[in-house]
Amino acid sequence: MPRNADLERIRNIGIIAHIDAGKTTVSERILFYTGKTYKLGEVHEGAATMDWMEQERERGITITAAATTCEWRDHQINLIDTPGHVDFTAEVERSLRVLDGGVVVFDAVAGVEPQSETVWRQADRYGVPRIAFVNKMDRVGADFWRTVEMMKDRLGANPVPIQIPVGAESDFDGCIDLIEMCWWWFGGEKGDKPERREIPAHLREAAEQAREQLIEGIGNVDDQIAIAYLEGHEIGVHELKTAIRRATLHSLAQPVLCGSALKNKGVQLMLDAVVDYLPSPLDIPPVKGVDPKNGGEVVRHAADDEPLAAIAFKIVSDPYVGRLAYIRVYSGVLKAGETVLNSTKQERERIGRLLQMHANQREEITEMGAGGICAAVGLKQTFTGDTLCAPDAPIILESIQFPEPVIRVALEPKSKEDQDKLATALSKMAEEDPTFHWTFDEEAGQTIISGMGELHLEVIVDRMKREHKVEANVGRPQVSYREAITRPAKAEGRFVRQSGGRGQYGVVVLEVEPLERGQGFVFENRIVGGAVPKEYIPAVQQGVKEALQGGVVAGYPVLDIKVALVDGSYHPVDSSEMAFKNAGSIGVKEAIKKAGPILLEPIMKVEVRCPEEYFGAVVGDINSRRGMILGTESMGKTQIVHAMVPLAETFGYSTELRSITQGRASYSMEFDHYEEVPKNIAATLVKQAVG
Numbered sequence: 001m002p003r004n005a006d007l008e009r010i011r012n013i014g015i016i017a018h019i020d021a022g023k024t025t026v027s028e029r030i031l032f033y034t035g036k037t038y039k040l041g042e043v044h045e046g047a048a049t050m051d052w053m054e055q056e057r058e059r060g061i062t063i064t065a066a067a068t069t070c071e072w073r074d075h076q077i078n079l080i081d082t083p084g085h086v087d088f089t090a091e092v093e094r095s096l097r098v099l100d101g102g103v104v105v106f107d108a109v110a111g112v113e114p115q116s117e118t119v120w121r122q123a124d125r126y127g128v129p130r131i132a133f134v135n136k137m138d139r140v141g142a143d144f145w146r147t148v149e150m151m152k153d154r155l156g157a158n159p160v161p162i163q164i165p166v167g168a169e170s171d172f173d174g175c176i177d178l179i180e181m182c183w184w185w186f187g188g189e190k191g192d193k194p195e196r197r198e199i200p201a202h203l204r205e206a207a208e209q210a211r212e213q214l215i216e217g218i219g220n221v222d223d224q225i226a227i228a229y230l231e232g233h234e235i236g237v238h239e240l241k242t243a244i245r246r247a248t249l250h251s252l253a254q255p256v257l258c259g260s261a262l263k264n265k266g267v268q269l270m271l272d273a274v275v276d277y278l279p280s281p282l283d284i285p286p287v288k289g290v291d292p293k294n295g296g297e298v299v300r301h302a303a304d305d306e307p308l309a310a311i312a313f314k315i316v317s318d319p320y321v322g323r324l325a326y327i328r329v330y331s332g333v334l335k336a337g338e339t340v341l342n343s344t345k346q347e348r349e350r351i352g353r354l355l356q357m358h359a360n361q362r363e364e365i366t367e368m369g370a371g372g373i374c375a376a377v378g379l380k381q382t383f384t385g386d387t388l389c390a391p392d393a394p395i396i397l398e399s400i401q402f403p404e405p406v407i408r409v410a411l412e413p414k415s416k417e418d419q420d421k422l423a424t425a426l427s428k429m430a431e432e433d434p435t436f437h438w439t440f441d442e443e444a445g446q447t448i449i450s451g452m453g454e455l456h457l458e459v460i461v462d463r464m465k466r467e468h469k470v471e472a473n474v475g476r477p478q479v480s481y482r483e484a485i486t487r488p489a490k491a492e493g494r495f496v497r498q499s500g501g502r503g504q505y506g507v508v509v510l511e512v513e514p515l516e517r518g519q520g521f522v523f524e525n526r527i528v529g530g531a532v533p534k535e536y537i538p539a540v541q542q543g544v545k546e547a548l549q550g551g552v553v554a555g556y557p558v559l560d561i562k563v564a565l566v567d568g569s570y571h572p573v574d575s576s577e578m579a580f581k582n583a584g585s586i587g588v589k590e591a592i593k594k595a596g597p598i599l600l601e602p603i604m605k606v607e608v609r610c611p612e613e614y615f616g617a618v619v620g621d622i623n624s625r626r627g628m629i630l631g632t633e634s635m636g637k638t639q640i641v642h643a644m645v646p647l648a649e650t651f652g653y654s655t656e657l658r659s660i661t662q663g664r665a666s667y668s669m670e671f672d673h674y675e676e677v678p679k680n681i682a683a684t685l686v687k688q689a690v691g
Ligand SMILES: Nc1nc2c(ncn2[C@@H]2O[C@H](COP(=O)(O)OP(=O)(O)OP(=O)(O)O)[C@@H](O)[C@H]2O)c(=O)[nH]1
Pocket: 017, 018, 019, 020, 021, 022, 023, 024, 025, 026, 043, 044, 060, 061, 062, 063, 083, 084, 085, 135, 136, 137, 138, 139, 259, 260, 261, 262, 263
C-alpha cells in the first residue's frame, strides 16, 4: 500500500512563513528526526536536502514547493515546503489549495512579519487550520510572548500557547509542556534525545499561570472545557488535547509552540502537535466541484471507494524523468498505467508511473488512494490547477487563481543559437510557474518576460542562463501598466468595404461601462430581433477581446470593463465573421475613447524595518518615491514603516535602502492594487508610447 497509513493517520501539511524565519531549517530537522535524511544540512552551505535547485542553494531561499513524505508516531506526514518570498505567491497559493493544515513558523526576534501576514490571510481564505512555531528562541532579542501578542494584533488570530520556553537567547533550554506539565530538555548531539524532566522550581508558577491561560483560551471557544472550568473540575490531559484539536480544526484557535530549529530544540514536539492537532483528510469538508455535463454540483468524500477526483497542483520538468505532475488525490484511487480524464481540458490522459517523493529519494508506487499526495510521470496535457477524474464520473474541481504579472523585462538573445533555445526554455519555465508569462514582440524583435516582481524575473533569467544555457542581454525592468475607463459610453463600429465583387459588411453598436477593480472583462449580448445574426456574435466578442489587449491611451491592456452589444446591422451576402470581428474591435476602441480612459499603475505594499536612527532617511526616501506612509510602529529599537509605493518607483530599492541605512534595514514588498497614474506622469508615458 503506497499510502501506508489509514486516512485518519495522514497529515498533508505545509510549513509556511516569512522569508528567513527558518522554514527550510525546520523542514530539514523534520526529515532528520523522522529518519529520512541522515545528515543535517546547513541551509546556507548548500547541503539542505529540500532546496535542490542550484539557485535556491546559492540564495538560501526556497523557490519551488516540493512535496515530501515522512513518518512520525505511526502517522504519514506529507510535507509541502512553501516559499517565503512574496514574489512567489503562486507557489504559496497552490500549496494552500492542497494542504489540510499548516505550521506557521515565526522568527522569535522579528515576530509577525509581512509575508506571514499575507500567508495567514491566504490560509484564512482557504480555511486551513494552523499551529504556530515560534522559532529562533536562541537568538538575541528573542521574545516568545511578544510574538504571541503580535499574532493577536496583526493577524487577528487566537493564539493559545501550549508551551512556554525555558530561558531565552543563549540560555534557551527547551520547552515546558503546559498540557502534560513537564519540561522537555533536548539532549544528544542533534537534540535527538529529548528528556522529560520536572519543571524547574523557578518556572513552576509561570507554568501554572500559563496553563490557566491555555484552559481559559480554549474554554472561550469550546463549551466542554468552559463548563469543566466553571465547575472547577480537574481537566485531564486527554480531555484538554481533544478540545485543543477541536478548536484548531475549526480554526477557532491556534496552538503555539516554541523552539530553535538550528539548535535542535522543540522540533519533535512540533511534530507531535502536527499529529495531535492538525486535520487528517477526513477532518476537512468533502471536496466540491461541478459536473461538466450539466453544471450541477458534485461532492466527493475522502474515501477510496468513491470515483477518482484529484488536482494537479504543480508541474515540474525533472532532470531524470521529464515532465512530473504533483497530484493531490481527494477521492478514489489513482493508479499507474490507467487512463484518467483531465476534465478541465476534456482530454484523456494516461498515467505512466507514480512516484512518492522523499527529500532525497523517490519511490515508485502502483497507486495512491484518497487523501494522498504523489507525483505522476507521463501526463502531457495536464497543467497546474487541472482536475483529473474517473472518465465515467466527471467532475471539475475549483481551479487555482493566480494574479496577473505586474512587471516585465525585454530579452535579446546573444546569438541565433540562443534565440532558438530561448523559446524552449521560457515555455518550460512558464509551464511550471503560472505567474510567469512571455511573448515575442515581432515589431521590436524582442522577447518580453513578465512576472510578479524584480526578484521573480531575476530568478527566471538566472535559471535561463544556468539550466538552459541561453545567453541574452537583459533590459531594464518595466512596469506593466493597465488602462481602464471612468464612465459609460456608446459607439458604433463599422467595417464596410463594398466596392465591386464580394464586399465586407459588419456594423455593431457597443456600450461600455466601468467595472469594479479586479472584475476583468465581461461581455453581454443584448441584441433582440436579430440585428446582428447569432452566428456572428462570437466573432464580435472575439474582436472586442483582441482590441482590449491594447488600449487607446498608451497601448496597455484594458481592465475591468463591461462591453454590451446592443445593436447593429448586417448584409445578407457581404457579412462575414471577419467583418464582424473587425467591427467589434473598431467599435470598442471608439467607445473607450469616449469613456474617459485612464492609465493605471501597480501599487506595492511595502514594509521596512530599520534601526531608529535611520527612520528619517527611510521615510524621506519613501516620500521621494511618490510613496504614501500608512503608519509606523516601534518594536524595541526597531522602527517599522508601512507604506504604499508605485511599482515604477521601486526599481533598485534594495540597493538604495542598503546605502541609506548601511545595510541595517530589511524590507518586503508585494503587489497590492492598481491606481490611476498621476496626469503629468501619464503624459510622459503616452508620449513614449506614441513616439
Ligand atoms: N539562531 C537561529 N537561526 C536559525 C534558526 N532556524 C533557522 N535559522 C537561520 O535562519 C536563516 C534562514 O533559515 P532558512 O531555514 O533558510 O529560512 P527559510 O524560512 O526557509 O527561508 P527561505 O527559504 O529563504 O524562505 C538561516 O541562516 C538559518 O541558519 C534558529 O532556530 N535559530
